[in-house]
Structures are given as structure tokens and as C-alpha cells.
Amino acid sequence: MRASLPWFSRNAIAVSAVALSVGVLAACTSSGSSSSSSSTSPSASASSSANTTPISIGASLSLTGDFSADGLAYQKGYNLWAKDVNAAGGIMGRQVKLTILNDASSPNQVVTNYQTLINTDHVDLTFGPFSSLLTTPASAVAARSGFAFIEGAGGAPTVFQTPQNEADHNVFDVSLPVADEIMPFVNYIASLPASQRPKTAAYPMAQDPFADPPVQLAQQKLQALGVKTVYSNIFPAEPSSYTPQADNVAGKAPDVVVLGSTDVPTVAAFMKAFETNHYTPKWFVAAAGPDQGAAFITAVGAGNADGMMVPNGWYP
Incomplete structure (x- = not known):
């Protein structure tokens, strides 16, 4: 890890998009010829020319259910990738074919x-x-079958700490491990003169393997910078829990709120409760929700989205 990233976790592993290409090539060449001779026998040539069947790639996505906003976006992303690859001649001369099944946002499905x-x-x-939540059990299925598992999301520590992945190391993630996602904000606070840093912070967290690790690490690092924790609690990821938790946070009136959120409704409920309580934090960071773009803007209003921070790839 680079020395210029002082808060980066030691065990963080971010595999670049190169891993996707390497994984595909490895999977597609596992039954190929081992010959490296410059001359090609007739039988080898015939075998090579016959190997034009599409490369079949399977994925499960949340096309319905709680994660459908992101699942549908991922479907577009996977299809765009396949379209670009095929337009460029495919992989090793073979087109790619996607099979996408709907898991309805269910770990069992x-x-x-x-x-x-x-x-x-x-x-x-x-x-x-x-x-x-879905990647952890899904990657275990792939590991038991000896499959490489290339993911665009699902970087919680629990994904990489499963017995199957620790034994087979079959998961390749092209995104930053989630535990480190809020570290740019922490580094920003660390860069401020002591007189300008926040004095207090609250850390409400919906119970979720994705939402909580980045908030917990941010809490640890901000406390080390002298930011006093006035509220820290993990609550059920259920709508009935959101407003009471938000009311409790507003009652503490912290300078910073780092919310362990899983979706737009979580963040919208906290924002609404803060408004009702006439409370506006100086800094408000959400683990997820604002990154859904139009869905977030529609839920909270464009003006209310101003200044809302989220560690992800979408910027209004």
C-alpha cells in the first residue's frame, strides 16, 4: 500500500479491472492446448478453429426486491461490457454470452x-x-465448484473471510474494499487545522455487512483525531427503526453524522427526521443511498441533496 494513504487498512486488497480479463482468460484456457511450438499440427489447427463456441458467463442479479435499483444498473453494466468485448472480437476470438438470473434480492435464491x-x-x-449480503453465500457456491468469482460489488470483509474463499482465494473484486471507503473523508478531517475539525460525531448503523465496517473504521480513526463520539449504535435494517434512531442522533446535535445506510429509504428517513428536529449536521456522510443518483434525488429533492456525501462512483 502506498505511504500516501495513511489510513488504508493493511489487509485491503483491491483487484483492478485487469483481474477480470485475467480471470476470464484463465477460465477459458483451462482446457486449451499446452503446446507452445511455433508450428501447428493439422489436428491442433482443426481443434483451434473449431473452438468458436461462445464463452458462457453466468451471474445472478437483484432485478426485483430491495436491491433492484442497483441490480438493474449492474445488469446494464454487464451487458455493456459484453457488447464492447464482442464488438472488439470477443475473447481469444470467441464471443461472450451472458446468462443473468433474478435472485429477487434473496440470499437463499x-x-x-x-x-x-x-x-x-x-x-x-x-x-x-x-x-x-448476496455475494458472501454466492462466492461460496463458486468456490465449492472450483470457479473464479469476479465481482463488481460486495467488498465487505465478510466476503473475503469465508472459509471457502480463504481456502481457494476465488473472489476477485474490482472495487475498493468497503471498510476503507470513508477514509478519504477521514483524511480530509485530518488535514484541517485542529481549530476547524469537528468536535463531536454520531455513528448510527443499520445492521448490514456492507454498511457497518466503513463506519466503524471511520469512528476509530476520528476518535484518534480527538473527535468525541456522542452516539454509536447498530439498529435493525428495518424502516420502523430509522426515525427513532435519527431522532436520537438529532438530540445529540453532533457536528458529524456518519450513517451506516444500505439504501435510499434509510438516508431519506434520517434526513426527514433531522429536518423535523431542526437539526443540520455540518458534515453528513452515508455509506450508501446517495450513490443511486436519480433515485436519491427523487426521494429527497435536489436542494436537499446538496452537501450530502457518499463514498462511491456517482457524483451529482
Whole structure:
């Protein structure tokens, strides 16, 4: 890790998009010829020319249910990737074919889907679903079948700490590990003169393997900078829990709120409760929700989205 990233976790591993290409090539060449001779025998030539069947890639995505906003976006992303690859001639001269099943945002269904993709559809490679909650059990299915598992989301520590992945190291993530996602904000606070730093902070967290690790690490580091914790609590990821928790935070009136949120409704509920309590934090960071773009703007209003921070790839 670079010395210029003082807060970066030691065990953080971010695999670049190169891993996706390497994983695909490895999967597609596992049954290929081992010959490296410059001359080609007739039989080898015939075998090579016959190897034009599409490369089958299977994925499960949340096309309905709680994660559908992101699942549908990931479907567009995977399809765009396949379109670009095929337009450029495919991989090793072979087109790629995507098979995407709907897991309805269910951990149980995602397991069934990957079992189907591997054992019934006989795909050559697996791409991951959306969310750490679904990626953890899905990657275990891939590991048991000896499959590389390339994911665009699902970087919670629990994903990489499963017994299957620790044994097989089959998960390749192209995104930053989630535990480190709020560290740029922490580094920003650390760069401020002591007189300008926040004095107090609150850390409400919906119970979720994705939402909580970055907030917990941010709390640890901000406390080390002298920012006093006035509220820290993990609550059920259920709508009935949001407003009472937000009211409690507003009652403490902290300078900073770092919210362990899983979706737009979580953040919108906290923003509404803060408004009702006539409380506006100086800094408000959410683990997820504002990154959904138009869905977030529609829920809270464009003016209310001003100054809202989120560690992700979407910027208004």
C-alpha cells in the first residue's frame, strides 16, 4: 500500500479491472492446448478453429426486491461490457454470452441461482451479484465448484473471510474494499487545522455487512483525531427503526453524522427526521443511498441533496 494513504487498512486488497480479463482468460484456457511450438499440427489447427463456441458467463442479479435499483444498473453494466468485448472480437476470438438470473434480492435464491448456472447451465465463468449480503453465500457456491468469482460489488470483509474463499482465494473484486471507503473523508478531517475539525460525531448503523465496517473504521480513526463520539449504535435494517434512531442522533446535535445506510429509504428517513428536529449536521456522510443518483434525488429533492456525501462512483 502506498505511504500516501495513511489510513488504508493493511489487509485491503483491491483487484483492478485487469483481474477480470485475467480471470476470464484463465477460465477459458483451462482446457486449451499446452503446446507452445511455433508450428501447428493439422489436428491442433482443426481443434483451434473449431473452438468458436461462445464463452458462457453466468451471474445472478437483484432485478426485483430491495436491491433492484442497483441490480438493474449492474445488469446494464454487464451487458455493456459484453457488447464492447464482442464488438472488439470477443475473447481469444470467441464471443461472450451472458446468462443473468433474478435472485429477487434473496440470499437463499442467490445460492440456488449459482447452483443452477454452474450445474445446469454449465457456464464457463461466474460474475458476482450486487451487495455483500448476496455475494458472501454466492462466492461460496463458486468456490465449492472450483470457479473464479469476479465481482463488481460486495467488498465487505465478510466476503473475503469465508472459509471457502480463504481456502481457494476465488473472489476477485474490482472495487475498493468497503471498510476503507470513508477514509478519504477521514483524511480530509485530518488535514484541517485542529481549530476547524469537528468536535463531536454520531455513528448510527443499520445492521448490514456492507454498511457497518466503513463506519466503524471511520469512528476509530476520528476518535484518534480527538473527535468525541456522542452516539454509536447498530439498529435493525428495518424502516420502523430509522426515525427513532435519527431522532436520537438529532438530540445529540453532533457536528458529524456518519450513517451506516444500505439504501435510499434509510438516508431519506434520517434526513426527514433531522429536518423535523431542526437539526443540520455540518458534515453528513452515508455509506450508501446517495450513490443511486436519480433515485436519491427523487426521494429527497435536489436542494436537499446538496452537501450530502457518499463514498462511491456517482457524483451529482
